[in-house]
Amino acid sequence: MEYLATFYTHYGAVKFNKHCDAERVPAKLMPVPRELSANCGLCVRFEAPAALKPSEHEDMEHCYAVDERGGYTKKED
């Protein structure tokens, strides 16, 4: 399943992306899609067996599930 995580800080996203790389989790750092936020921060799109709890990851704001058509569904915080 594909997910997208947004962060409160730029470095939160960079760090999470590095962490995914280290764990060999397929992940990609990218600008936050306009439909998700008016802010211009970074987000990470990644593959994982289940949604993550933002509160358990430093500076993570929200976690969205990405469907096949590119739509986003916000997961419980």
Next chain:
Amino acid sequence: MKKTRSKWSVIVAGIIVGLVAVVLGHFGNPGNMQLCIACFIRDTTGGLGLQTTGPQYIRPELIGIVLGAFIISLIKKEHAPKGGSSPFTRFILGMCVMVGALIFLGCPIRMILRIAGGDLNAAVGLIGFVGGILTGVIFLNKGFSLKRSYDQPSLEGVAFPVVNVLLLILLIAAPVFIFFSEKGPGSMHPAIWISLAAGLVVGAVAQRSRLCFVSGTRDAVMFKNFWMLLCYAAILVVVLVANLITGKFKLGFADQPIAHTEWLWNILGLYLVGFGSTLLGGCPMRQMILAGSGNSDSAVTVLGFVAGAAVSHNFGLASSAAGTTPNGRIAFVICVAVVFIIAICNTKKSSAAQGVAE
């Protein structure tokens, strides 16, 4: 399909901002200064009497930009009172960015407008601006952070737009303690309602498109995504064509409106703007938009711009058509040192993160 449309909307935003700039220039704003966040904040600072040696006029464009962003963010339910991310550090960074902008004589928007007018000094300055952004991006990737912001009470997100409404009332009522330049750039402006309407359009468009030169350069460098920079290219093309049609285009270094020819200082001034803005997370225009959308950290940053404009003129740091000043050059060294200290002190080595795969 949706993705493509949002990308093209960024170009449309650039065209609209370019057209607004042309209109503002036509109705009286100074040469190659149809729209400039740094210059206009300096003018407003003067209008309030906080600096007494530079242009003085409360610029309605800025009020419009803030209120435009405020109104559209309310309509789109994106207005969010947030703050608490190292506000005083942001204030200091805002001051440093303004000192750099007034050594160059313009913010990133005016840099583009100057290039569109044929001012090659601004084209040279662009090198420094990009260099500054790249320096900032290196620190961002190494772990620079001003820490996260938090939700704030509603009043915190509304106060800045309200202050701008009060500024508009002061401008229209024009009591004796508000200053108006009688000559020079501060005396050149369109009617209040034209400037205000132009600002409202720019504010709304910039909020919708997230228009920002700094994040545009970041996306180009980090992700090879050039859409936001194309927005600036659109502004450049629109204003360039208008300048060519009206005969205002004049290619060269010498005798450009409100500009000097000290190439090194044009580069260094914008280096400071690029570096500081990257650490702040957005160029001066973006800070105005975020401040209008409820971000009080950006509102504090704008106050930093105001303080920077006040010291730049009161202490003789700001350049003029005659060139930079000795005080300005010393201030540059101090400000770059301050920005580097802030960058280094707020960059930390990464700690272990939680697992993802399990």
